Amino acid sequence: MIEEDSSISYDLSDISKENAKYMEKIHKVFDGSKRKVSSGFCFHGVGFQDFLLKFEAHKFGEKYLNQTRKKIVFNISKQIKGKGIWLFDRGNDHKKFFKDLSKKGIRFICRIKKNRLVVLKKSGKICKVENLKPGKYEVYLLNEHNNKVEGEAVFTLVVHNHLEEKKEICLLSNLPFSKYSEPQFVQKYLERWEIEKSFKRLKTKFNLEKIRVMTFKRFVNLISLIRLAQGISTLLFYKIRNLDITISLQVFNFTSKLKIFLKRKYLDLNLESFLSFLGTYFSPFLKRKLPFSSNLSLFSHYALEKLSLFIQIINMYI
Numbered sequence: 001m002i003e004e005d006s007s008i009s010y011d012l013s014d015i016s017k018e019n020a021k022y023m024e025k026i027h028k029v030f031d032g033s034k035r036k037v038s039s040g041f042c043f044h045g046v047g048f049q050d051f052l053l054k055f056e057a058h059k060f061g062e063k064y065l066n067q068t069r070k071k072i073v074f075n076i077s078k079q080i081k082g083k084g085i086w087l088f089d090r091g092n093d094h095k096k097f098f099k100d101l102s103k104k105g106i107r108f109i110c111r112i113k114k115n116r117l118v119v120l121k122k123s124g125k126i127c128k129v130e131n132l133k134p135g136k137y138e139v140y141l142l143n144e145h146n147n148k149v150e151g152e153a154v155f156t157l158v159v160h161n162h163l164e165e166k167k168e169i170c171l172l173s174n175l176p177f178s179k180y181s182e183p184q185f186v187q188k189y190l191e192r193w194e195i196e197k198s199f200k201r202l203k204t205k206f207n208l209e210k211i212r213v214m215t216f217k218r219f220v221n222l223i224s225l226i227r228l229a230q231g232i233s234t235l236l237f238y239k240i241r242n243l244d245i246t247i248s249l250q251v252f253n254f255t256s257k258l259k260i261f262l263k264r265k266y267l268d269l270n271l272e273s274f275l276s277f278l279g280t281y282f283s284p285f286l287k288r289k290l291p292f293s294s295n296l297s298l299f300s301h302y303a304l305e306k307l308s309l310f311i312q313i314i315n316m317y318i
Helices: 065-079 095-103 182-190 193-204 216-241 249-265 271-281 301-306 308-315
Strands: 007-016 027-031 036-048 051-057 085-088 108-111 117-120 126-128 135-142 149-160 169-173
Touching: 007 027, 007 065, 007 193, 036 065, 036 193, 051 065, 051 193, 051 216, 065 095, 085 182, 095 108, 095 135, 095 149, 108 182, 117 149, 135 182, 149 182, 169 182, 193 216, 193 271, 216 249, 216 271, 249 271
Parallel strands: 007 085, 085 108
Antiparallel strands: 007 036, 027 036, 036 051, 108 169, 117 126, 117 135, 135 149, 149 169
8 A cells, every 4th residue: 555655654652641650661751632741651653544554662771762763664664665755743853863764765754943954055054944934945964063064965945834823834855856846845744644643543542541551561462452453443444435335234234323323423434433433333342251361361351341442343353
């Protein structure tokens, strides 16, 4: 599905566990939804359309965020044979990272900070991005100490006012200067919002921040299971949306209930409404009568209750 110019987004996400003081490897993270520092975990996410290709917990104390980010981006880019255009938020504004991406032939568009110093190729002038007028520029970057121009790589800088009453958005890319117009560069970058929606679905539709497990290994396993459920439900959503007229009675009954649900609670069928429907349509989760064997007791009964939507989706394929 990934083509030459498909958008692939990288971003960091947090899972807040502010009341869980004794969870293994818990760390201080910035809770984006509440705009405050909280206890929790940090995750590296890579998204393509509605799918999360990667959602990896960062191991604080073992590696820096930049090291893990670089490894993830390089590995995935190698697997997809250099296809796609990577989209980064301004938290990834780092000169060395840009140069490393260019050396590997990985194409990207990154939102950069307003105080970023660049060198205009046309005039050789050094200036801050915030002092440039809206437009498209060919630029060089400075070295680590900002005292030498590194002219090996030429970058495209776009300063564009895409929203009224908002400051200009500043984008840096190693795509050719003539590849896109200014609005097209911005529109391409805004496709990064899909990964934010994927993070939100992962946390809200599957009660991720409300489930409690004490060990880090179990928490990582839990994330993997929920990602699997999200992937299966996403595929199911697209299958149902593209159904033929010749469908089985079981599917017809399912889709009929889906239409009634959407009519009562939602205006149309989208992935968010579909996940909400799955959580209400299936029969309540039933615990096993026999006790779990030692190798299957991964979560407590309380955690399994919270994972009911996951269990229900998996049961459809068993």
